[in-house]
Each structure stands twice: as structure tokens, then as C-alpha cells.
Amino acid sequence: MTGEGRIDFEVIESFFFAYRDFISDPDAILEKSGFGRAHHRVVHFVNREPGMTVADLLDTLKITKQSLARVLKQLVDSGYIRQVTGPEDRRQRKLYPTRAGRELALALAEPQSRRIARAFEGLSANDRRAVTRFLAGMQNPRMTDGETEKA
Amino acid sequence: MTGEGRIDFEVIESFFFAYRDFISDPDAILEKSGFGRAHHRVVHFVNREPGMTVADLLDTLKITKQSLARVLKQLVDSGYIRQVTGPEDRRQRKLYPTRAGRELALALAEPQSRRIARAFEGLSANDRRAVTRFLAGMQNPRMTDGETEKA
């Protein structure tokens, strides 16, 4: 047997519940517009990095282009995102939020930001840095220039 | 305008990436057994609280009984979970993991626990408590005895 007793079930569960509730805020807003979580992610990242290409977005979200195509098309058709042919490489489609897209992204982020602020209440600046480091440490190492993704 | 400038995009994204990668570890294991995330959650919670009823589980997962029925049936049929008629209230079906169920739950929790340990590396006991408090603060207030859920 390996490490029976020392599995950190508490944090595993707490992380699960925290994320579930974290995602429930924007879900409620999205319901009204007829969009889903997939749309949320697209609007969010395009807002965060205007001018990103489709390939960039695929890499960030780690989904297939066919999955993305559906929601992206809906967002473009609904006037939340604009596609512009790349000025250098004309094969690319650079993605930009419209005004409505920026407003939607903001509206979705607001309750999440409020939730974070609430969770930070009573935590010192040091404590908050610890949380940030923890969240970074939970992530897979990010690709840097030279490296390539492997299956 | 409300709070344009001070939306905490950094933590929002970090939380998203952290959870995505956190969930990817067990996903890889589940693929082999032909199970999905839904099965994971069920096995996990039944393991954590053996003897819980179907209603308990529904309440924990916040899904409908029809959604649960599918995965639960598969887990029972595959011999990971056992259903026992409640000794006091015979309408209830109390849920217990089998040996295989316990082993599966453990195997799924292990890489997650390792990931948490890695993220905790270099954090003091105080820092770790801060993380725990943060995760608790991110959750919706839990129902206590007297209260009832409202739509």
C-alpha cells in the first residue's frame, strides 16, 4: 500500500466546492443571454488579450477547433467578438471584443471578483500572496518559448 | 460605472487554470476504466461518507436524481458501490464503497493529493492555513440544521 492515511481529502473537497460555487455566479448571468460556460471562457480570454489568434485561444483553452468553432461563431454572430484578418499573416484571424463583449466579460467577472474579495477578507497581504502562490503551484508548468507540447 | 479597474482577473484566471489541471490527473486514470468525472465524484463522496443516502449524495453534488441514476447504476453494476436498504427507514438506499471502490477512490485522490503537496511546498504552516481559509471563503455558506434550500 502506498500512502493511505495521508491523502489530503479536506483540501481536495474544499477545492471542489470552492470552484463549483465560484463558477455558479456567472452561470446565473449567462442563463439570461442563452450562453454557456464555453462562451464565458472565450469572451473572458479575448478580453484579456485582445488581438489573440484562434490558435492562441485553442492553446489556452486546450480544446479542439471544432469545439471552439461553435461557440466562437455564436459570439461573432451575436456581436460580442470581432474577427480581423492578421495584418502580417493574413491566414490568421485576430480576435477582439466589441463594446458589448467587453461589457459582458466585465459583468461576468464582477461577481467572481467580489467572491474573491470576500474570501480574502481577514487575510493579510502575506496570506494573500500565499494563496496566489498556491494557485500557481497547482497548475501544470507553463510552456516557455523553446518547448513544444507533447501528446 | 461600477468597479471597472479593480476586477481581480489574475486570481480569476489562476483559479481556472489551477482547477483545470487539478482535475486532469484523475481524468487520465478514469479514461482507462471507461468512467468519467461524474463517476469520480460519486466514488469520492461515498468513500468519504460511507452509508450516505441517495438524497445526501444529490444534495452534495447538486445534480438531479436522473443525472445521478446513470452513473450510480454503472458503479453499482461494475462492483464499485453497494446499496443497502436503510435499517431504520427502509425506503432509503445507503451507499457503501466496495473494496474495489475504496481502491479506485484512493487511486484517484493520490495524484491530486500529490499536486496539493507540491503547491504547499515552501509555504509555512500559517500560509497553508490561509489557503484553507481562502478555499472555505470561496464557498457558498453551508446549510445548517434549521435552514432549508430555496430556489
Add this chain to the structure above:
DNA sequence: AAAAATATGTCAGCTTTGTTGACATATTTT
């Protein structure tokens, strides 16, 4: 004892969001 409420199960159909595989088009690189 009869009626109502509760816990669970099940059928059927629908939605969202992911997947593969195949192929088309425009553009850039070799």
C-alpha cells in the same frame, strides 16, 4: 384504516460542450 408525504427508480427526450476524422481554402514558407 385511509390518505398524504417521502425516498427512490425509471422512461423518454433535450441541451451543452467536448471528442474524431475528413476535407476545403487561403496564405506563407520552403
Add this chain to the structure above:
DNA sequence: AAAATATGTCAACAAAGCTGACATATTTTT
């Protein structure tokens, strides 16, 4: 001219959620 790249699109499929309706066994209330 040929190959590689960025994107789009068609089709089929799967996981996991949903609603609505109804059935059964058991317990609680009247």
C-alpha cells in the same frame, strides 16, 4: 511548384447535465 500552416466546416458521436412524467415501496399524518 510544393509543402506547411491557419482556419473553417461537415458529420457523427459521447459525457453529463436538464425537465417532465409516472411507478413503487415505505413512512407519516390525519
